[in-house]
Amino acid sequence: MKHMLQATTAAIAALFIASGAMAQDTTETEAPAAETGSTPATPPAGDPAAAESRIQVKSTHGDWQVLCAPDESDCYMYQVALNYRNQPVADFNIVRIEDDTPAKAGVTVLTPLGTLLTAGLVMQVDDNDPRQFPFVWCDGAGCFSRFAFDEEFLNDLKAGQQGLVSLRSMSNPAQEIILNLSLDGFTAAFNELEPLSNASQQQPQQ
Numbered sequence: 507m508k509h510m511l512q513a514t515t516a517a518i519a520a521l522f523i524a525s526g527a528m529a530q531d532t533t534e535t536e537a538p539a540a541e542t543g544s545t546p547a548t549p550p551a552g553d554p555a556a557a558e559s560r561i562q563v564k565s566t567h568g569d570w571q572v573l574c575a576p577d578e579s580d581c582y583m584y585q586v587a588l589n590y591r592n593q594p595v596a597d598f599n600i601v602r603i604e605d606d607t608p609a610k611a612g613v614t615v616l617t618p619l620g621t622l623l624t625a626g627l628v629m630q631v632d633d634n635d636p637r638q639f640p641f642v643w644c645d646g647a648g649c650f651s652r653f654a655f656d657e658e659f660l661n662d663l664k665a666g667q668q669g670l671v672s673l674r675s676m677s678n679p680a681q682e683i684i685l686n687l688s689l690d691g692f693t694a695a696f697n698e699l700e701p702l703s704n705a706s707q708q709q710p711q712q
Contacts, residue, residue: 509671565698572698574686578589580702583695587615587685595685596671600655610701611696621649627673629664631659633690645695650676660668 564581565575568704574581583600597616615627623641630636639653655663663669669687674680 526597549582561578565695566691567694567698569688570695572692572695581699583692583699587687589683589685595683596673598687600696602668602701606699608656610657610660611655613639613651613653613655615639615651615671616648617651618648619644620676621677622674622676623649625679627651628672629687630670630672631662632668635664636672662695663689664696666692671708 510583515561556632560575561573562576563577564572566572570586571584572581573584581601583598585598586594587596589595591640595617597614599614599616601612603612617627621641623644624640628636628638637659639651641649641651643650666689669689671685672682673685674682
């Protein structure tokens with residue numbers, strides 16, 4: 507699958523996340539409505555195409571990519587979560603946070619427009635208790651959930667066999683939409699990341 511690369515490393519660092527840019531079109535009746543294709547986020551320099559060209563695939567570990575700036579700084583993990591028809595529905599971008607903080611990883615999940623924000627985003631690893639995370643905002647690219655993994659949940663992901671993600675749509679709130687988040691390569695990809703540098707902790711320009 508060809509992934510659209512987006513956002514800038516400065517914005518990623520400032521938010522403790524890596525901003526994705528995806529609004530996939532799903533034809534299932536239970537899935538949120540979305541635009542076809544991907545919409546890059548606005549870079550500090552103002553040119554989305556330029557920002558996309560600056561982000562490169564450093565390595566691939568199982569179903570996870572490690573994406574970086576050309577100098578291999580400010581790297582983050584990337585995967586698209588699929589529904590039961592193997593259709594792409596949600597972008598997952600993960601960065602590593604300094605080890606001496608309670609939050610060990612910063613996460614952005616981008617889902618299609620039409621996602622029911624009040625239901626939140628629920629993640630479960632194997633038979634562990636599910637955790638719910640909030641959605642924060644929507645724009646033309648889709649709806650964003652932004653949160654952090656603590657050490658316990660991060661360790662569950664590293665040791666896990668299967669990750670499940672669920673969300674709901676405004677058009678059919680009673681129907682839970684289940685996505686598969688592969689954990690193949692998760693540990694190797696995360697261990698390759700360097701914690702966000704203080705130099706990159708700056709506010710993204712609008």
